[in-house]
Amino acid sequence: MPFAVRYGLAALSLAALAVLSGCASSGGDRVLGLITPYRAEVVQGNVITAEMARAVRPGMSRTQVREILGSPLLTDPFHADRWDYIFTIRRQGTEPQQRRVTAYFDGDRLSRLDAGELPSEEAFVASIDNFRKARNTPTLQLTEEQLRALPAPKPAAPPASQAPEGPTRSYPPLE
Known part of the structure; x- marks a missing residue:
């Protein structure tokens, strides 16, 4: 060429x-x-739901708060009595979300929790489930009408004899 x-x-x-x-x-x-x-998909921080925030009470120790909410994303060395829980998610097909929860301590005890408006666990899962719209979820319960339309169950057959079939063998004990 x-x-x-x-x-x-x-x-x-x-x-x-x-x-x-x-x-x-x-x-x-x-x-x-x-x-x-x-x-x-970008997920950062701790997911904290309304149920988790309700479980945290003033007067709890740092260890108890950590067991319920998880380890904080930010612990500021200049503010030792404050833990910041920050959560962000960016997922294709859903709106980006960002939440901030701050736990304030007095010594080793929780004095207050600033959480703002937090979703319930069910609402959070629904907000990030971008496949729910695309699939048809079948109903898992029958109506009374559908239950009546089902055929009656057949009676169970009597159990067969429980005797073992085939040759019986006798083995010496293991020592």
Whole structure:
């Protein structure tokens, strides 16, 4: 192949690549409107639900608070009587979330917990479940009408004899 043809093909390939990269950057999350690039799920910190915050009471020791809420994400050396629990999540298909819970101590005892508005465990799971909308969840209980429509159970057959079948063997005791 002549040098000019190879040079022309290389230039054409570079031009096509430049056009495609321009489409990818201007289209947001999609490349050519068809392909969505993978975005890593980012979860940082401790998930603290409303049930966990209700379990923590003033007067608890640091160890008790740690057992309920987990280790704090931030312990400030300048504020030894304060633990900061920060939670952030960025998941494709759901809204990003960020929460902050601060535990204040007086010596070794919890004086107060600033939590703000925390979701229940069920509400938190529902907020990050982006597959729930895509699948049809079957109902797991039958209605009274469906229960009546079921056939009656058949009576159980009497049990067969429990005698072992085949030759019986006798082994000497192991010593």
